[in-house]
Amino acid sequence: MIPTSRSGSRLAVLARIVAVTATLAIHAADLSIPGRRILAADDSTRRLAIIAPDGSFEWEIAVSAIHDAHVLPNGHVLLQQGWTKVQEVDRDKKVVWEYDAAKANPGKPVEVHAFQRVENGLTMIAESGPARIIEVDRDGKVQREVKLQVDHPNAHSDTRRVRKIANGNYLVTHEADGRIREYDAKGKIVWQYDIPLFGKERKGGHGPEAWGNQAYSAIRLANGNTLIGGGNSHSVLEVDRAGKIVWQVSQNDLPGITLAWVTSVDRLPNGNTLMGNCHAGPENPQFIEVTREKKVVWSWKDFTRFGNSTPVVAVLPAHK
Numbered sequence: 001m002i003p004t005s006r007s008g009s010r011l012a013v014l015a016r017i018v019a020v021t022a023t024l025a026i027h028a029a030d031l032s033i034p035g036r037r038i039l040a041a042d043d044s045t046r047r048l049a050i051i052a053p054d055g056s057f058e059w060e061i062a063v064s065a066i067h068d069a070h071v072l073p074n075g076h077v078l079l080q081q082g083w084t085k086v087q088e089v090d091r092d093k094k095v096v097w098e099y100d101a102a103k104a105n106p107g108k109p110v111e112v113h114a115f116q117r118v119e120n121g122l123t124m125i126a127e128s129g130p131a132r133i134i135e136v137d138r139d140g141k142v143q144r145e146v147k148l149q150v151d152h153p154n155a156h157s158d159t160r161r162v163r164k165i166a167n168g169n170y171l172v173t174h175e176a177d178g179r180i181r182e183y184d185a186k187g188k189i190v191w192q193y194d195i196p197l198f199g200k201e202r203k204g205g206h207g208p209e210a211w212g213n214q215a216y217s218a219i220r221l222a223n224g225n226t227l228i229g230g231g232n233s234h235s236v237l238e239v240d241r242a243g244k245i246v247w248q249v250s251q252n253d254l255p256g257i258t259l260a261w262v263t264s265v266d267r268l269p270n271g272n273t274l275m276g277n278c279h280a281g282p283e284n285p286q287f288i289e290v291t292r293e294k295k296v297v298w299s300w301k302d303f304t305r306f307g308n309s310t311p312v313v314a315v316l317p318a319h320k
Contacts, residue, residue, distance in 0.1 A: 036298055038287065041066045041079070041312035047305065048079055050316065055302070061093055067113040067160065069312045078123070083111040083156075086125055099140050101127050109155035114162035126162040126172070129155030133162065133170055133183070146187045152176040161217035161229070161264070171218050171226070178213030180228060182220075193226065193243050195233055206279040208234065208251065208260045216263045216311070229265040229275065236265055236275050249275070253294050258284050263311040272297060276313040287313040 041048035041063055048069055049060035063081060070078040076090050088097035101110045110129035118124045122135040122143055131153065135144040150158045157176035165171050169190065170183045182191035195213035203211040210232045217229035221238070225246060228237040234251035251259045260280035267273055272289050280286070285299035286306065300313070 036289070036300065037316045037318055038300060039069060039071055039077075039312065039314045039316055040287070040300075040302075040306060040310055041069050042306040042310040044307035044309040045305065048077070048312070049305070050077075051300075053318075059091060061089060067311055068115055069314075070115075070117065071316055072117055078115065078117055080112060080115070083113075086112060086115045086123065097123075097138060099123065099125060099136055101125065104140075105130055111155045113160050116162075116164055118164050124162070124164050124170075126159045128158035129153075131158050133172070144185070146170060146183055146185065148172060148174075148183065148187070149181070149189065150174060150177065151179075157214070160215065160231070163219060165220045171220055173215050173218050173228075175214045175216065175231065178215060180215060180218045180226065191241065193228070193239055195228070195230060195237075198233070206232070206261055208258050208280060210260075216261065217265050219265060219267070221267055227265050227267055227273070229262045231263075232261055234259040234262060236262055236273060247292070249273070249290060249294055254288065254290065254296055257288065257296065257299075260284070261311075264313050266315065268315070274313075274315060276311060278311045279308055281308060286310045289315075 035053050037053050038051050040051060043066050046062050046064060047060060048063045050058040052058050065082050066080050072078055076088050078088050080086050084100055084102040086099045087095050090096055101112050108129060110127050112125055112127060114126040116124045122137055124135050126133050131148040131150045133146040134142045136142055154176050160173045160175045162170060162172045168185055172181050178195045180193045181189050184190050195215045197213055200211050212232040214231040215228055216231040219227050221227055225238050225240050230237055236249040237245055238247040239245050258280055259277055261278040263276035263278045265275050272291055275288050277284055277286055277288055282303040285301040287300040288296060289298040290296050
């Protein structure tokens with residue numbers, strides 16, 4: 001045995017502490033940064049859950065194909081089971097309301113990728129295939145119908161995220177068309193934005209290697225601009241009414257993070273932007289919050305209970 005001085009022993013202990021700390025830091029980097037209560041759904045692991053800031057599940061339910069979900073003011077969850085059924089489920093997982101687009105469109109190809117509880121207890125549903133937005137009551141009766149204009153008809157990709165906005169119009173993401181359109185209540189297009197290819201050639205796939213303009217989501221901001229989840233353009237865009245890009249996060253703008261299929265987007269009251277990062281692989285977070293200066297202040301990554309197909313992510317109020 002080689003003799004060791006007291007100072008040498010202290011150095012050895014310090015080295016071990018540093019090594020352990022580094023190991024803990026590596027593991028910590030794989031966990032969520034505490035502070036956000038979220039809703040997340042993944043169709044590869046067939047799970048939808050409300051997740052507390054400490055990472056524990058407040059509630060979960062098994063799902064199948066899913067592109068949208070909401071926690072309602074009454075605590076129920078509006079979700080989908082497969083591409084045609086929209087359900088309202090209580091916290092005991094009992095289905096208290098359901099609309100089945102397949103039954104409403106017998107013999108026709110139809111998929112649902114977006115829905116929203118709107119005024120008067122109606123539920124807005126975007127039906128791809130029939131290319132329409134409907135608002136249905138508790139009995140499933142259609143109270144309003146808005147026809148959509150689709151350039152590349154396809155029941156799987158006519159639409160992705162659709163939202164009824166404050167002025168009563170509908171902001172529609174047409175995935176296959178690579179286009180965001182705002183329709184008024186009569187179906188007239190009052191605004192349109194085409195997602196650019198930024199001079200690149202299209203490339204197939206869903207991960208970081210892909211490229212295209214198949215947008216996923218759009219929301220109207222309080223300042224009148226539109227925030228867009230750019231899908232396989234691997235970007236978040238904020239555009240003004242004239243279609244000028246006034247803010248952008250591109251695939252490699254965030255140090256240590258690669259964006260893939262950018263899905264859900266939102267703008268928080270503090271001015272930060274949330275973005276869903278789907279199909280990006282376990283090296284990257286599935287949900288990210290950035291400042292206007294593109295500094296990452298929070299992220300969520302869970303490849304133990306969720307997987308590489310987590311398109312539904314949303315920050316929820318801190319209270320249950």
